[in-house]
Amino acid sequence: xxxxxxxxxxxxxxxxxxxxxxxxxxxxxxxxxxxxxxxxxxxxxxxxxxxxxxxxxxxxxxxxxxxxxxxxxxxxxxxxxxxxxxxxxxxxxxxxxxxxxxxxxxxxxxxxxxxxxxxxxxxxxxxxxxxxxxxxxxxxxxxxxxxxxxxxxxxxxxxxxxxxxxxxxxxxxxxxxxxxxxxxxxxxxxxxxxxxxxxxxxxxxxxxxxxxxxxxxxxxxxxxxxxxxxxxxxxxxxxxxxxxxxxxxxxxxxxxxxxxxxxxxxxxxxxxxxxxxxxxxxxxxxxxxxxxxx
Ligand SMILES: Cc1cc2nc3c(=O)[nH]c(=O)nc-3n(C[C@H](O)[C@H](O)[C@H](O)COP(=O)(O)OP(=O)(O)OC[C@H]3O[C@@H](n4cnc5c(N)ncnc54)[C@H](O)[C@@H]3O)c2cc1C
Numbered sequence: 006x007x008x009x010x011x012x013x014x015x016x017x018x019x020x021x022x023x024x025x026x027x028x029x030x031x032x033x034x035x036x037x038x039x040x041x042x043x044x045x046x047x048x049x050x051x052x053x054x055x056x057x058x059x060x061x062x063x064x065x066x067x068x069x070x071x072x073x074x075x076x077x078x079x080x081x082x083x084x085x086x087x088x089x090x091x092x093x094x095x096x097x098x099x100x101x102x103x104x105x106x107x108x109x110x111x112x113x114x115x116x117x118x119x120x121x122x123x124x125x126x127x128x129x130x131x132x133x134x135x136x137x138x139x140x141x142x143x144x145x146x147x148x149x150x151x152x153x154x155x156x157x158x159x160x161x162x163x164x165x166x167x168x169x170x171x172x173x174x175x176x177x178x179x180x181x182x183x184x185x186x187x188x189x190x191x192x193x194x195x196x197x198x199x200x201x202x203x204x205x206x207x208x209x210x211x212x213x214x215x216x217x218x219x220x221x222x223x224x225x226x227x228x229x230x231x232x233x234x235x236x237x238x239x240x241x242x243x244x245x246x247x248x249x250x251x252x253x254x255x256x257x258x259x260x261x262x263x264x265x266x267x268x269x270x271x272x273x274x275x276x277x278x279x280x281x282x283x284x285x286x287x288x289x290x291x292x293x294x295x296x297x298x299x
Contacts, residue, residue, distance in 0.1 A: 006079040007148040008108050009180035011049050012208045012272055017298045019049040019210070019273030021081075024072070024280055026056060026064035035280060036068070040075055042282040046291065049273070050079035052110055052150075069106060080106050081150065084140075085114030086130040087123075094130065094139055102144045110150045111136040111179065115228075123160075132170070137177040151175070153182040153209060155196035159230040164196070168203050175207050182207055183275050186214040187231050188258065190265050211266050214277035215284040216241055216255035218248065252284065260289045267297040 011019055022043060027033050040051075053068045069080040082101055086094065101109060113133040116123045125131045130139065137149045151174040154167055161167035171182065182205070187193055193211050200209060216222040216233075219241035226233055237258050244251035263274055274294075278285050285291075 006050070006107070007180075008050050008079055008081060008150065009148045011079065012181055015272075018267055018271060020046065020294060020298065021050045021052065021210070021273060021275045022046075022048050022278045022285060023052045023054060023212075023275065024068060024278070025054040026068055027280065032280070037071070037075075039278070039280050039282040040072055040077070043278070043285060044076055046285055046294075048077065050081055050108065051077050052081040052083060052275075055083040055085050055112070055114075066101065066104060066106075070104065073105075079108060081108035081110050082106055083110040083112055084136065085112045086125060086133070086136055087114035087117065088126050088129070090126055090128045091130065091139065092128070094136065095143060098140050098143055098147070102147060107146060108148045108150065109140055110152075110183070111140060111174075112152055132173070134170070134173040134177045137174055137179050141178040149179045150181050150183055151179040152185060153196065153200070154185045154230070155187045155192035156185070156231050158185075159228075164199065165203075168196075168199055168205070171200065172203055172205050175205050180207060181272075182209045184209060184212045185229055185231060186212050186225070186277055188216075188237055188262070189232070189234050190262055192232075193266070193271075194269070208272040210273045210275050211271055212275040212277060213259055213262055214279075215259040216251070217279075217284075218251045219244070222255075256284055256287050256289055259284070260293050263290065263293050264296075267293070 024036060027036055051072055053065050055065050056062055065082050069082045073080050111133050130136050133151055140147050140149055153171055157164040157167045197209050222233055240254045241251055244254055276285055
């Protein structure tokens, strides 16, 4: 099932979840458990991230296969350019197609740990737009999603320059954009307005990460460049090591974000669930979705 087709029906806002390949068997069992529970939320599609290197790479496709067998209907493996030659990326994309997946989240990827500048592999690709072109040239029946950054990508000189580069990705054939996480919806609405003014027509799905703790959220934003509103930060700090209290703060915050976004007609909500079912299935969250996804 093409995600672009799901977006076109426009019947209801889409709901999607992002999984990541766990490092060990215990993590895989936890993912399976969470996935089994998450089926009841009826997500329209699920995505599986692509590791920066090593054994998690093959796992991305294997987890997509497993989720498909479990009953998830639209699967989207992520692919990054990190450490791959063009030929390797071509083989990977062919394998994805051969295994029956028709959606790919096309990414450049981050510089490897310890490096601050992204360097493409010898005969590799420098930008996500190059990957979109490669995918579309080999399989024009694959629907590509790409990443967008409401608070700008950390390497970009300005938000406008980043949006100019985003347009290169959408012009290369990306069907939709999923955003980096943000905690203040004003960043998203401003970003969408600027993208439209720059001529980007594709649907822009907001990506949200429910905060689980003060430490966890500050660790995440330190690498991705998103900001944490002082009110959220201090409420999480107050919760301290009380995991229940912190997750209640995170849930309350994300429900307010979801409600506001859905009320304003976003095409969908993508949840960075960190392989957990708890927040996505919290009654406040499911009730909020139910109001808009009847
Ligand atoms: C929805 C989502 C999913 C993600 N999934 C993964 C994952 O599975 N695995 C993973 O490792 N990481 C993932 N990431 C993180 C992502 O890999 C990093 O943010 C990475 O640093 C940038 O990837 P990109 O695809 O946005 O790159 P690009 O679109 O190539 O942009 C990277 C930088 O280069 C600039 N740029 C782009 N094109 C040009 C051009 N033609 N000329 C000059 N400059 C240009 C951009 O402005 C930006 O600053 C994800 C991020 C998001 C938002």
